[in-house]
Amino acid sequence: MDWEAIRLSLRLAALTTLALLALGLPLAHWLAFTRRRWKFLVEAVVGLPLVLPPTVLGFYLLVAMGSRSPLGQAWTALTGHPLAFSFEGLLAASILYSLPFTVQPFAAAFAAVDRGLVEASWCLGVSRARTFLRVVVPLSWAGILTGMVLSFAHTLGEFGVVLMVGGDLPGRTRTVSIAVFDQVQALDYAAAGRTALLLLGVSFTVLALVYGLRRAQRKPWTLI
């Protein structure tokens, strides 16, 4: 079993989920409540990773992060090492790739919160930002949890983007899904089977926990 790849995958998934929580809450809030006409364009951009082949996304990211791009040069100047084929580059790619899996459940949950409750809060003198934290977020916990679990599971399972942007460097960018691929390439079916089974088990357990929790909670606010 490639424990190094497993550790790296878990770390990548956890950091991606945290970053998407910070990024996804305001973005989903904007998508759920804005009345701007060009909102649909932002929605389309956020949803792109759902339909785009991972290799295409990976290709553009690779070009954007490469040593000849402004971003790649700025990163190298700042940190002393290139962005492409590094863990940080992989993290940035994961965040973009899992964006719709986080933002869409968030936005759907926010939009489902009764508009009257939000307006009641405003009329009680509470700012829009605090209304979001005190009313919208607590009443959307199920959607937020779903979005976080999906981004975690999706990051664990991503392959194409990781291969394009990260390469396959043990300890730095070799994730568990790539480890399975390597083991199959090396005709080590026993090891591949063990790793695949582990991923299957983890994914199933996490999803079952989430759906079970959502089902059991008839009063959502008792969880908070």
Place this chain on the structure above:
Amino acid sequence: MDPHLTCAAERRFPGGTHVAVRFGIPAPGFSVTVLFGPSGSGKTTALRLLAGLERPDAGRIACGGTVWADAAKGLHLPPQARNLGFLSQAYDLFPHLSLAANLAYGLGDHSADARRTRVAELVALLGLEGLEDRHPAQLSGGQRQRVALGRALARRPALLLLDEPLSALDRPTQLRLRRELRDLLRRLDVPTVLVTHDRAEALQLGDRLVVLDGGRVCQEGEIQRVFDRPTDPAVARILGVETVVLGRVVEVSGGLATVAVGEARLQAPDPGSLGVRAYVCIRGEDVLVERGEPGPSTARNRLPARIAALQPEGPLVRLTLDAGFPLESLVTRQACADLGLAEGEAVTALLKASAIHLIPHD
């Protein structure tokens, strides 16, 4: 002194709906101004304009010396900056917070002690003792209504806005709370704007009446005055005056006007400025019905009529009379039975002149 509230605001919605509200509240302190009208007349939009939940396309709103909105200057204070209490039809209590936390929700700028004191005051005022830790789902409709009212009042607003505050309750609770609500508002001494389409609710709760129809204000004034003296037939119809018919002015003398409606001649007090035609407004409860030869009476108007329809309404019966024009009369069931009234019968309708209200037309 400036009025406490002046509102002259317009809002245009996509699709052509246009709401223009113009009314005021003369003084701070307890008073209930009722926005009254059929559904779709713009009552709720008027309230949302006041609350800052809708932005006026034109006009100005000022309350207690502060300008809340002025479209010409591009000024629009958000609801947070208006110091008002807003109670929506659905109450909109926060389902994830306890009763006490709902009441304290808007008191974020108070110290923890001040917050506790205010919540305890409200709980006592509204008679909600012992329910502080319950969630909204565990409260009855009447209790929820009181919590929502308490929450809206917690910050001592300069203006309280109530959107059909009793419509979500069952009928008996509504009737009980109507009285309680007015007493409570009086004790709190807060100027209130209340939206309703229920005539009895308007009469029981209101001091002043603003009649809305088709997105505009038709009449505004002291409530009894508006009900007794509607300025145009649309107002009379909205207010539920039973008979509203157009007649021709035949003669005006000695403070009495004679108006011809079909074959009938009616005498009524001269409202002044009568032209060629006038609307005649008659309430059903003011029309007496007799059989056979009428005896001596002070009633100025005696109209031979035929009973066109007879419709029981609780303890009363609504008679639709044909007196050359349709005339509605409300009589008790007992009277109806004693006289043996039935459809097609010939009767005499009696009307005191003072019960007929004329609205000049042209």
